[in-house]
Amino acid sequence: MTLLRITATRTALRVPFIGTKTTTVTPVSLSARCYSGHPIKVTHYESGWTADGVDDSIKGIEKYCTQTFNKISQVGLSVFPKDLYDVIPRDEAHGRPAHALMLRSHKLQEDQVDPSVRAIARCGAGTNNIPVARMTELGIPVFNTPGANANAVKELVLCGLFLGSRRVIDGINHMKDLGKQGLARERVEKDKALFGGREIKGKRLAVIGLGHIGAATARDAHSLGMDLVGYDPGLSVKSAMKLPRNMDLADSISSAVANADYISLNIPYIKGTPEEGGTHGIIGHAVLRHMKSDAVILNFARGELVDSVAMKEFLDKGGEGRYISDFPDDVLWNHENVVIIPHLGASTGEAEDSAAAMAAETLRLYLEHGTIRHSVNFPDTSLQEKDSNHIRITVVNKNKPGVLSAITDVFAKHGLNIVQQINHSRGEIAYNVIDIEPAAGDSHDFRELQKELTMHDGILSSRIMGGVAGNGYARNIDGTYYA
Ligand SMILES: NC(=O)c1ccc[n+]([C@@H]2O[C@H](COP(=O)([O-])OP(=O)(O)OC[C@H]3O[C@@H](n4cnc5c(N)ncnc54)[C@H](O)[C@@H]3O)[C@@H](O)[C@H]2O)c1
Protein backbone atom coordinates (compact mmCIF):
# COMPACT_ATOMS: atom_id res chain seq x y z
CA MET A 1 0.00 0.00 0.00
CA THR A 2 2.77 2.44 0.80
CA LEU A 3 5.48 3.73 -1.42
CA LEU A 4 6.92 6.96 -0.15
CA ARG A 5 9.40 8.26 -2.61
CA ILE A 6 11.32 11.29 -1.54
CA THR A 7 12.63 13.75 -4.12
CA ALA A 8 14.18 17.13 -3.66
CA THR A 9 11.50 19.21 -5.37
CA ARG A 10 8.72 20.87 -3.39
CA THR A 11 5.40 20.35 -5.11
CA ALA A 12 1.94 19.39 -4.00
CA LEU A 13 1.38 15.83 -2.82
CA ARG A 14 0.80 13.56 -5.79
CA VAL A 15 -1.09 10.41 -5.12
CA PRO A 16 -1.21 7.88 -7.93
CA PHE A 17 -3.73 5.04 -7.70
CA ILE A 18 -2.82 1.78 -9.37
CA GLY A 19 -4.28 1.41 -12.80
CA THR A 20 -7.00 4.00 -12.30
CA LYS A 21 -6.13 7.60 -11.79
CA THR A 22 -3.55 10.05 -10.52
CA THR A 23 -4.87 12.70 -8.19
CA THR A 24 -3.18 15.79 -6.85
CA VAL A 25 -4.33 16.64 -3.33
CA THR A 26 -3.56 19.46 -1.00
CA PRO A 27 -2.07 18.50 2.37
CA VAL A 28 -4.53 17.55 5.12
CA SER A 29 -5.92 20.16 7.50
CA LEU A 30 -3.60 22.34 9.52
CA SER A 31 -4.07 20.54 12.80
CA ALA A 32 -3.32 17.17 11.25
CA ARG A 33 0.29 16.14 10.90
CA CYS A 34 1.75 15.70 7.47
CA TYR A 35 5.22 15.42 6.12
CA SER A 36 5.94 18.69 4.40
CA GLY A 37 9.68 18.62 3.92
CA HIS A 38 9.41 16.77 0.61
CA PRO A 39 6.64 15.66 -1.66
CA ILE A 40 5.45 12.17 -0.80
CA LYS A 41 4.14 9.80 -3.39
CA VAL A 42 2.04 6.99 -2.01
CA THR A 43 1.26 4.07 -4.25
CA HIS A 44 -1.56 1.90 -2.99
CA TYR A 45 -1.46 -1.82 -3.16
CA GLU A 46 -4.78 -3.32 -4.04
CA SER A 47 -4.75 -6.31 -1.78
CA GLY A 48 -6.87 -7.75 0.97
CA TRP A 49 -9.41 -5.34 2.32
CA THR A 50 -8.77 -2.51 -0.10
CA ALA A 51 -10.02 -4.35 -3.13
CA ASP A 52 -12.19 -7.33 -2.19
CA GLY A 53 -15.85 -6.59 -2.01
CA VAL A 54 -15.31 -2.86 -2.03
CA ASP A 55 -17.32 -0.66 -4.33
CA ASP A 56 -15.16 1.06 -7.02
CA SER A 57 -16.66 4.41 -6.07
CA ILE A 58 -15.06 4.37 -2.65
CA LYS A 59 -11.60 3.14 -3.62
CA GLY A 60 -8.94 5.73 -3.07
CA ILE A 61 -10.94 8.11 -0.85
CA GLU A 62 -8.33 10.26 0.83
CA LYS A 63 -9.92 10.45 4.24
CA TYR A 64 -9.97 8.49 7.41
CA CYS A 65 -13.11 6.44 7.86
CA THR A 66 -14.54 6.21 11.37
CA GLN A 67 -17.43 3.80 11.71
CA THR A 68 -19.91 4.01 14.57
CA PHE A 69 -21.85 1.14 16.15
CA ASN A 70 -24.22 3.03 18.44
CA LYS A 71 -25.94 6.37 18.29
CA ILE A 72 -23.08 8.72 19.13
CA SER A 73 -23.47 12.41 19.99
CA GLN A 74 -23.14 14.70 16.97
CA VAL A 75 -21.39 17.24 19.17
CA GLY A 76 -18.69 14.64 19.80
CA LEU A 77 -18.49 13.53 16.19
CA SER A 78 -18.02 17.12 15.04
CA VAL A 79 -14.50 16.86 16.51
CA PHE A 80 -13.61 14.98 13.31
CA PRO A 81 -12.88 17.59 10.62
CA LYS A 82 -14.99 16.88 7.55
CA ASP A 83 -12.09 17.37 5.14
CA LEU A 84 -10.13 14.62 6.81
CA TYR A 85 -12.74 12.17 8.13
CA ASP A 86 -15.84 10.42 6.95
CA VAL A 87 -17.90 9.28 9.93
CA ILE A 88 -20.50 6.69 9.03
CA PRO A 89 -22.73 4.26 10.91
CA ARG A 90 -21.43 0.73 10.45
CA ASP A 91 -24.64 -0.50 8.84
CA GLU A 92 -24.28 2.17 6.15
CA ALA A 93 -20.61 1.42 5.39
CA HIS A 94 -21.39 -1.04 2.55
CA GLY A 95 -18.02 -2.77 2.76
CA ARG A 96 -15.93 0.40 2.98
CA PRO A 97 -12.92 -0.37 5.15
CA ALA A 98 -12.86 1.34 8.55
CA HIS A 99 -9.76 2.96 10.01
CA ALA A 100 -11.34 3.45 13.43
CA LEU A 101 -14.38 2.12 15.27
CA MET A 102 -16.41 4.09 17.78
CA LEU A 103 -19.04 2.56 20.00
CA ARG A 104 -20.95 2.74 23.25
CA SER A 105 -22.46 -0.47 24.62
CA HIS A 106 -22.47 -2.46 21.36
CA LYS A 107 -21.02 -5.92 22.00
CA LEU A 108 -18.21 -5.88 19.47
CA GLN A 109 -17.37 -9.16 17.72
CA GLU A 110 -13.90 -9.91 16.39
CA ASP A 111 -15.22 -10.36 12.84
CA GLN A 112 -16.47 -6.75 12.90
CA VAL A 113 -12.89 -5.54 13.24
CA ASP A 114 -11.65 -5.32 9.62
CA PRO A 115 -7.92 -5.78 8.98
CA SER A 116 -7.86 -2.06 8.13
CA VAL A 117 -8.92 -1.02 11.66
CA ARG A 118 -6.15 0.80 13.52
CA ALA A 119 -8.01 1.71 16.71
CA ILE A 120 -11.25 1.25 18.67
CA ALA A 121 -12.75 3.86 20.98
CA ARG A 122 -15.43 3.25 23.60
CA CYS A 123 -17.43 6.40 24.36
CA GLY A 124 -17.65 5.53 28.04
CA ALA A 125 -15.74 3.91 30.87
CA GLY A 126 -16.42 0.17 30.70
CA THR A 127 -14.75 -1.80 27.89
CA ASN A 128 -16.17 -5.22 28.79
CA ASN A 129 -18.22 -5.16 25.55
CA ILE A 130 -14.98 -5.22 23.51
CA PRO A 131 -12.73 -8.30 23.16
CA VAL A 132 -9.78 -6.31 24.55
CA ALA A 133 -7.43 -9.28 25.11
CA ARG A 134 -7.86 -10.39 21.50
CA MET A 135 -7.36 -6.82 20.24
CA THR A 136 -4.10 -6.70 22.21
CA GLU A 137 -2.95 -9.92 20.50
CA LEU A 138 -3.78 -8.29 17.17
CA GLY A 139 -1.95 -5.08 18.11
CA ILE A 140 -5.02 -2.84 18.05
CA PRO A 141 -5.30 -0.18 20.77
CA VAL A 142 -8.63 0.13 22.59
CA PHE A 143 -9.43 3.53 24.10
CA ASN A 144 -12.04 4.69 26.60
CA THR A 145 -13.06 8.06 28.03
CA PRO A 146 -12.08 8.14 31.71
CA GLY A 147 -14.32 10.40 33.77
CA ALA A 148 -16.24 11.81 30.79
CA ASN A 149 -19.59 10.52 32.03
CA ALA A 150 -18.77 10.27 35.75
CA ASN A 151 -20.91 13.22 36.84
CA ALA A 152 -23.98 11.83 35.10
CA VAL A 153 -23.52 8.43 36.75
CA LYS A 154 -22.84 9.97 40.15
CA GLU A 155 -26.07 11.96 39.94
CA LEU A 156 -28.01 8.77 39.25
CA VAL A 157 -26.22 7.00 42.12
CA LEU A 158 -27.42 9.84 44.39
CA CYS A 159 -30.91 9.33 42.98
CA GLY A 160 -30.49 5.62 43.80
CA LEU A 161 -29.59 6.50 47.39
CA PHE A 162 -32.89 8.34 47.75
CA LEU A 163 -34.89 5.67 45.92
CA GLY A 164 -33.39 3.15 48.34
CA SER A 165 -34.21 5.16 51.43
CA ARG A 166 -37.76 6.26 50.59
CA ARG A 167 -40.45 4.15 48.91
CA VAL A 168 -41.02 6.84 46.31
CA ILE A 169 -41.58 4.51 43.33
CA ASP A 170 -44.06 2.28 45.25
CA GLY A 171 -45.82 5.42 46.46
CA ILE A 172 -46.12 6.85 42.92
CA ASN A 173 -47.50 3.55 41.59
CA HIS A 174 -49.99 3.41 44.49
CA MET A 175 -51.19 6.93 43.70
CA LYS A 176 -51.79 5.91 40.09
CA ASP A 177 -53.90 2.96 41.27
CA LEU A 178 -55.88 5.14 43.65
CA GLY A 179 -56.28 7.77 40.94
CA LYS A 180 -57.74 5.22 38.53
CA GLN A 181 -60.28 4.31 41.22
CA GLY A 182 -60.99 7.98 42.07
CA LEU A 183 -59.84 7.33 45.67
CA ALA A 184 -56.62 9.36 45.80
CA ARG A 185 -57.84 12.23 47.99
CA GLU A 186 -59.78 9.98 50.29
CA ARG A 187 -56.99 7.46 50.93
CA VAL A 188 -53.72 9.38 50.59
CA GLU A 189 -53.14 10.34 54.23
CA LYS A 190 -54.07 6.91 55.54
CA ASP A 191 -52.15 4.88 52.94
CA LYS A 192 -48.93 6.89 53.11
CA ALA A 193 -48.03 4.93 56.21
CA LEU A 194 -47.26 2.03 53.83
CA PHE A 195 -44.42 3.97 52.26
CA GLY A 196 -42.38 5.34 55.11
CA GLY A 197 -38.61 5.61 54.82
CA ARG A 198 -35.44 6.77 56.52
CA GLU A 199 -33.00 9.62 56.02
CA ILE A 200 -29.52 9.19 54.61
CA LYS A 201 -27.94 11.87 56.82
CA GLY A 202 -25.74 10.23 59.43
CA LYS A 203 -25.93 6.81 57.72
CA ARG A 204 -22.83 4.93 56.60
CA LEU A 205 -22.07 4.57 52.88
CA ALA A 206 -19.50 2.05 51.64
CA VAL A 207 -18.05 2.99 48.26
CA ILE A 208 -16.48 0.03 46.46
CA GLY A 209 -14.16 1.42 43.79
CA LEU A 210 -12.85 4.96 44.31
CA GLY A 211 -12.21 6.02 40.71
CA HIS A 212 -14.02 8.81 38.86
CA ILE A 213 -17.57 7.81 39.86
CA GLY A 214 -16.81 6.38 43.31
CA ALA A 215 -14.78 9.41 44.43
CA ALA A 216 -17.40 11.87 43.13
CA THR A 217 -20.15 9.91 44.90
CA ALA A 218 -18.14 9.92 48.14
CA ARG A 219 -17.66 13.70 47.97
CA ASP A 220 -21.35 14.44 47.45
CA ALA A 221 -22.48 11.87 50.01
CA HIS A 222 -20.14 13.55 52.50
CA SER A 223 -21.81 16.89 51.88
CA LEU A 224 -25.19 15.21 52.48
CA GLY A 225 -23.96 14.28 55.94
CA MET A 226 -23.13 10.62 55.34
CA ASP A 227 -20.41 8.72 57.10
CA LEU A 228 -18.03 7.10 54.59
CA VAL A 229 -15.92 4.03 54.13
CA GLY A 230 -14.19 3.07 50.89
CA TYR A 231 -12.43 0.10 49.39
CA ASP A 232 -10.13 0.21 46.36
CA PRO A 233 -6.91 -1.82 46.23
CA GLY A 234 -5.79 0.16 43.17
CA LEU A 235 -6.48 3.61 44.63
CA SER A 236 -4.28 6.14 42.86
CA VAL A 237 -2.72 9.08 44.70
CA LYS A 238 -4.64 11.41 42.36
CA SER A 239 -7.98 9.78 43.30
CA ALA A 240 -7.04 9.63 46.99
CA MET A 241 -6.49 13.41 46.98
CA LYS A 242 -10.07 13.88 45.80
CA LEU A 243 -11.65 11.90 48.63
CA PRO A 244 -13.35 13.63 51.55
CA ARG A 245 -11.20 14.01 54.64
CA ASN A 246 -11.92 11.51 57.43
CA MET A 247 -13.14 8.86 54.99
CA ASP A 248 -12.28 5.41 56.33
CA LEU A 249 -10.48 3.04 54.00
CA ALA A 250 -11.13 -0.70 54.40
CA ASP A 251 -8.81 -3.53 53.42
CA SER A 252 -11.47 -5.77 51.86
CA ILE A 253 -14.96 -5.53 50.42
CA SER A 254 -16.32 -7.60 53.32
CA SER A 255 -14.93 -5.25 55.95
CA ALA A 256 -16.10 -2.19 53.96
CA VAL A 257 -19.71 -3.42 53.79
CA ALA A 258 -19.85 -4.82 57.35
CA ASN A 259 -21.49 -1.83 59.06
CA ALA A 260 -22.71 0.01 56.00
CA ASP A 261 -26.31 1.12 55.50
CA TYR A 262 -25.67 1.81 51.80
CA ILE A 263 -23.17 0.21 49.45
CA SER A 264 -22.27 1.73 46.08
CA LEU A 265 -20.49 -0.47 43.53
CA ASN A 266 -18.26 1.52 41.20
CA ILE A 267 -15.78 -1.00 39.84
CA PRO A 268 -15.17 -2.37 36.34
CA TYR A 269 -16.54 -5.71 35.21
CA ILE A 270 -13.67 -8.08 34.49
CA LYS A 271 -14.42 -11.55 33.17
CA GLY A 272 -13.70 -14.34 35.65
CA THR A 273 -14.51 -14.83 39.31
CA PRO A 274 -12.60 -12.90 42.01
CA GLU A 275 -10.53 -16.07 42.62
CA GLU A 276 -9.55 -15.96 38.95
CA GLY A 277 -8.69 -12.26 39.14
CA GLY A 278 -12.03 -11.06 37.72
CA THR A 279 -15.06 -9.34 39.22
CA HIS A 280 -17.82 -11.63 37.97
CA GLY A 281 -20.28 -12.20 40.84
CA ILE A 282 -17.99 -10.34 43.27
CA ILE A 283 -21.08 -9.47 45.31
CA GLY A 284 -22.08 -13.04 46.18
CA HIS A 285 -22.78 -15.06 49.34
CA ALA A 286 -19.29 -14.44 50.76
CA VAL A 287 -19.80 -10.65 50.79
CA LEU A 288 -23.57 -10.51 51.29
CA ARG A 289 -23.34 -12.44 54.58
CA HIS A 290 -21.39 -9.50 56.05
CA MET A 291 -24.06 -6.94 55.16
CA LYS A 292 -26.65 -5.51 57.51
CA SER A 293 -30.06 -7.03 56.80
CA ASP A 294 -31.44 -3.60 55.83
CA ALA A 295 -28.50 -2.57 53.64
CA VAL A 296 -29.27 -0.87 50.32
CA ILE A 297 -26.97 -2.00 47.50
CA LEU A 298 -26.54 0.40 44.58
CA ASN A 299 -25.18 -1.09 41.38
CA PHE A 300 -24.52 1.48 38.68
CA ALA A 301 -21.38 -0.32 37.48
CA ARG A 302 -22.33 -3.60 35.75
CA GLY A 303 -25.06 -6.21 36.35
CA GLU A 304 -22.61 -9.12 36.21
CA LEU A 305 -20.84 -7.91 39.38
CA VAL A 306 -23.77 -9.20 41.42
CA ASP A 307 -24.70 -12.86 41.87
CA SER A 308 -28.47 -12.44 41.36
CA VAL A 309 -29.42 -15.70 43.08
CA ALA A 310 -27.38 -14.84 46.18
CA MET A 311 -28.86 -11.33 46.16
CA LYS A 312 -32.39 -12.77 45.99
CA GLU A 313 -31.67 -14.96 49.03
CA PHE A 314 -30.36 -11.90 50.88
CA LEU A 315 -33.46 -9.84 50.01
CA ASP A 316 -35.84 -12.72 50.79
CA LYS A 317 -34.53 -13.13 54.34
CA GLY A 318 -37.20 -10.67 55.52
CA GLY A 319 -34.95 -7.75 56.39
CA GLU A 320 -35.43 -4.36 54.78
CA GLY A 321 -32.53 -4.84 52.36
CA ARG A 322 -32.87 -3.34 48.88
CA TYR A 323 -31.13 -3.55 45.55
CA ILE A 324 -31.08 -0.61 43.12
CA SER A 325 -29.51 -1.47 39.78
CA ASP A 326 -28.94 0.19 36.40
CA PHE A 327 -28.93 -3.16 34.59
CA PRO A 328 -31.44 -5.81 33.48
CA ASP A 329 -31.69 -8.80 35.78
CA ASP A 330 -33.64 -11.95 34.84
CA VAL A 331 -33.88 -13.11 38.47
CA LEU A 332 -34.58 -9.87 40.34
CA TRP A 333 -36.53 -7.69 37.91
CA ASN A 334 -39.87 -8.17 39.67
CA HIS A 335 -38.71 -8.38 43.29
CA GLU A 336 -40.56 -5.97 45.58
CA ASN A 337 -37.29 -4.70 47.10
CA VAL A 338 -35.57 -4.15 43.80
CA VAL A 339 -35.52 -1.14 41.49
CA ILE A 340 -34.21 -1.74 37.98
CA ILE A 341 -33.30 1.23 35.76
CA PRO A 342 -32.64 0.74 32.00
CA HIS A 343 -28.90 1.57 31.96
CA LEU A 344 -29.46 5.32 32.19
CA GLY A 345 -26.31 6.19 34.16
CA ALA A 346 -24.55 7.94 31.28
CA SER A 347 -27.67 8.96 29.39
CA THR A 348 -27.50 12.72 29.69
CA GLY A 349 -26.78 15.08 26.82
CA GLU A 350 -23.76 16.43 28.69
CA ALA A 351 -22.21 13.00 29.29
CA GLU A 352 -22.90 11.76 25.76
CA ASP A 353 -21.32 14.90 24.28
CA SER A 354 -18.27 14.81 26.48
CA ALA A 355 -17.62 11.05 26.11
CA ALA A 356 -17.96 11.20 22.31
CA ALA A 357 -15.77 14.32 22.08
CA MET A 358 -13.08 12.75 24.25
CA ALA A 359 -13.18 9.52 22.20
CA ALA A 360 -12.95 11.47 18.94
CA GLU A 361 -10.01 13.56 20.20
CA THR A 362 -8.25 10.42 21.37
CA LEU A 363 -8.73 8.73 17.99
CA ARG A 364 -7.50 11.82 16.16
CA LEU A 365 -4.35 11.96 18.29
CA TYR A 366 -3.63 8.34 17.48
CA LEU A 367 -4.49 8.36 13.79
CA GLU A 368 -2.84 11.67 12.97
CA HIS A 369 0.10 11.78 15.42
CA GLY A 370 0.57 8.24 16.72
CA THR A 371 -0.08 9.45 20.28
CA ILE A 372 -1.60 7.03 22.78
CA ARG A 373 -3.64 8.29 25.72
CA HIS A 374 -6.60 6.77 27.55
CA SER A 375 -5.92 3.29 26.23
CA VAL A 376 -6.93 0.26 28.27
CA ASN A 377 -4.38 -2.03 26.59
CA PHE A 378 -1.58 0.13 25.15
CA PRO A 379 1.02 2.22 27.02
CA ASP A 380 0.62 6.01 27.17
CA THR A 381 2.99 7.28 24.47
CA SER A 382 3.56 10.74 23.11
CA LEU A 383 6.45 12.00 21.01
CA GLN A 384 6.38 15.71 20.41
CA GLU A 385 6.50 16.64 16.74
CA LYS A 386 10.02 17.88 16.08
CA ASP A 387 9.26 19.83 12.92
CA SER A 388 7.53 19.11 9.66
CA ASN A 389 10.66 17.80 7.95
CA HIS A 390 10.31 14.28 9.21
CA ILE A 391 8.34 11.19 8.41
CA ARG A 392 6.74 9.52 11.39
CA ILE A 393 6.57 5.76 11.54
CA THR A 394 4.81 3.84 14.29
CA VAL A 395 5.36 0.18 15.04
CA VAL A 396 3.40 -2.18 17.28
CA ASN A 397 5.27 -5.23 18.41
CA LYS A 398 5.19 -8.05 20.90
CA ASN A 399 7.03 -7.08 24.05
CA LYS A 400 9.98 -9.43 23.79
CA PRO A 401 13.76 -9.04 23.65
CA GLY A 402 15.46 -8.14 20.40
CA VAL A 403 12.54 -6.57 18.52
CA LEU A 404 13.54 -2.95 19.19
CA SER A 405 17.04 -3.46 17.78
CA ALA A 406 15.57 -5.30 14.78
CA ILE A 407 13.40 -2.23 14.07
CA THR A 408 16.33 0.18 14.19
CA ASP A 409 18.41 -2.22 12.05
CA VAL A 410 15.82 -2.01 9.25
CA PHE A 411 16.12 1.78 9.17
CA ALA A 412 19.93 1.59 9.26
CA LYS A 413 19.91 -0.92 6.42
CA HIS A 414 17.81 1.47 4.33
CA GLY A 415 20.18 4.34 5.13
CA LEU A 416 17.56 6.27 7.09
CA ASN A 417 18.49 8.44 10.03
CA ILE A 418 16.27 8.22 13.13
CA VAL A 419 16.06 11.74 14.58
CA GLN A 420 13.97 10.84 17.61
CA GLN A 421 12.05 7.86 18.86
CA ILE A 422 10.13 6.55 21.84
CA ASN A 423 9.38 2.99 22.90
CA HIS A 424 6.92 2.12 25.65
CA SER A 425 5.59 -1.25 26.69
CA ARG A 426 2.60 -2.53 28.60
CA GLY A 427 2.17 -6.20 29.33
CA GLU A 428 2.44 -8.17 26.10
CA ILE A 429 2.65 -5.11 23.86
CA ALA A 430 5.30 -2.55 22.93
CA TYR A 431 4.69 0.57 20.88
CA ASN A 432 7.21 2.72 19.03
CA VAL A 433 6.99 6.17 17.50
CA ILE A 434 9.95 6.88 15.27
CA ASP A 435 10.75 10.06 13.33
CA ILE A 436 13.10 9.83 10.41
CA GLU A 437 14.53 12.66 8.40
CA PRO A 438 15.73 11.67 4.97
CA ALA A 439 18.38 13.91 3.47
CA ALA A 440 17.19 16.14 0.61
CA GLY A 441 17.63 14.35 -2.68
CA ASP A 442 17.46 10.89 -1.11
CA SER A 443 15.12 8.41 -2.71
CA HIS A 444 13.70 5.53 -0.67
CA ASP A 445 11.30 2.77 -1.51
CA PHE A 446 9.21 2.76 1.65
CA ARG A 447 7.08 -0.07 0.38
CA GLU A 448 9.96 -2.53 0.71
CA LEU A 449 11.01 -1.02 4.02
CA GLN A 450 7.53 -1.34 5.46
CA LYS A 451 7.19 -4.95 4.37
CA GLU A 452 10.56 -5.87 5.83
CA LEU A 453 9.74 -4.08 9.08
CA THR A 454 6.26 -5.45 9.47
CA MET A 455 7.08 -9.04 8.63
CA HIS A 456 9.90 -9.25 11.17
CA ASP A 457 9.17 -11.85 13.84
CA GLY A 458 7.33 -10.18 16.74
CA ILE A 459 6.04 -7.17 14.81
CA LEU A 460 2.28 -6.83 14.51
CA SER A 461 1.78 -3.67 12.48
CA SER A 462 3.40 -0.49 11.22
CA ARG A 463 2.17 2.83 10.01
CA ILE A 464 3.93 5.37 7.82
CA MET A 465 2.29 8.67 8.54
CA GLY A 466 2.23 11.68 6.33
CA GLY A 467 0.44 12.94 3.32
CA VAL A 468 -2.68 10.95 2.65
CA ALA A 469 -5.16 10.12 5.39
CA GLY A 470 -5.80 6.45 5.90
CA ASN A 471 -2.79 5.19 3.95
CA GLY A 472 0.47 3.65 5.04
CA TYR A 473 -0.83 0.90 7.35
CA ALA A 474 0.50 -2.64 7.16
CA ARG A 475 -0.11 -5.66 9.35
CA ASN A 476 1.49 -8.98 10.03
CA ILE A 477 -1.40 -11.28 10.83
CA ASP A 478 0.01 -14.68 11.75
CA GLY A 479 2.75 -14.40 9.12
CA THR A 480 0.56 -13.00 6.31
CA TYR A 481 1.22 -9.48 5.05
CA TYR A 482 -1.73 -7.12 4.74
CA ALA A 483 -1.12 -3.68 3.33
N1 LIG B 1 -24.28 2.91 34.52
C1 LIG B 1 -23.57 3.46 33.56
O1 LIG B 1 -24.09 3.94 32.56
C2 LIG B 1 -22.08 3.56 33.72
C3 LIG B 1 -21.40 4.66 33.23
C4 LIG B 1 -20.03 4.77 33.43
C5 LIG B 1 -19.36 3.75 34.05
N2 LIG B 1 -20.05 2.66 34.47
C6 LIG B 1 -19.34 1.55 35.15
O2 LIG B 1 -18.72 2.06 36.30
C7 LIG B 1 -17.38 1.56 36.37
C8 LIG B 1 -16.50 2.57 37.08
O3 LIG B 1 -16.43 3.76 36.32
P1 LIG B 1 -15.35 4.89 36.67
O4 LIG B 1 -15.50 5.93 35.63
O5 LIG B 1 -15.43 5.27 38.08
O6 LIG B 1 -14.01 4.06 36.42
P2 LIG B 1 -12.57 4.30 37.05
O7 LIG B 1 -11.64 3.48 36.26
O8 LIG B 1 -12.30 5.75 37.19
O9 LIG B 1 -12.67 3.69 38.54
C9 LIG B 1 -12.76 2.33 38.82
C10 LIG B 1 -12.06 2.10 40.14
O10 LIG B 1 -12.36 0.77 40.57
C11 LIG B 1 -11.20 0.27 41.23
N3 LIG B 1 -11.30 -1.19 41.28
C12 LIG B 1 -11.07 -2.08 40.29
N4 LIG B 1 -11.31 -3.32 40.74
C13 LIG B 1 -11.70 -3.22 42.03
C14 LIG B 1 -12.10 -4.15 43.02
N5 LIG B 1 -12.14 -5.45 42.77
N6 LIG B 1 -12.44 -3.68 44.23
C15 LIG B 1 -12.41 -2.36 44.51
N7 LIG B 1 -12.03 -1.42 43.62
C16 LIG B 1 -11.70 -1.85 42.38
C17 LIG B 1 -10.06 0.80 40.39
O11 LIG B 1 -8.83 0.78 41.10
C18 LIG B 1 -10.54 2.21 40.06
O12 LIG B 1 -10.07 3.14 41.01
C19 LIG B 1 -17.00 1.34 34.90
O13 LIG B 1 -16.02 0.34 34.77
C20 LIG B 1 -18.29 0.94 34.25
O14 LIG B 1 -18.45 -0.45 34.26
C21 LIG B 1 -21.38 2.54 34.33
Ligand SMILES: O=C(O)CC[C@@H](O)C(=O)O
Ligand atom coordinates in the same frame (compact mmCIF):
# COMPACT_ATOMS: atom_id res chain seq x y z
O1 LIG C 1 -23.01 4.53 26.66
C1 LIG C 1 -23.76 4.37 27.60
O2 LIG C 1 -24.93 4.76 27.63
C2 LIG C 1 -23.30 3.65 28.85
C3 LIG C 1 -21.85 3.85 29.17
C4 LIG C 1 -21.42 3.18 30.45
O3 LIG C 1 -21.91 1.91 30.61
C5 LIG C 1 -19.93 3.23 30.61
O4 LIG C 1 -19.32 2.21 30.93
O5 LIG C 1 -19.38 4.33 30.46
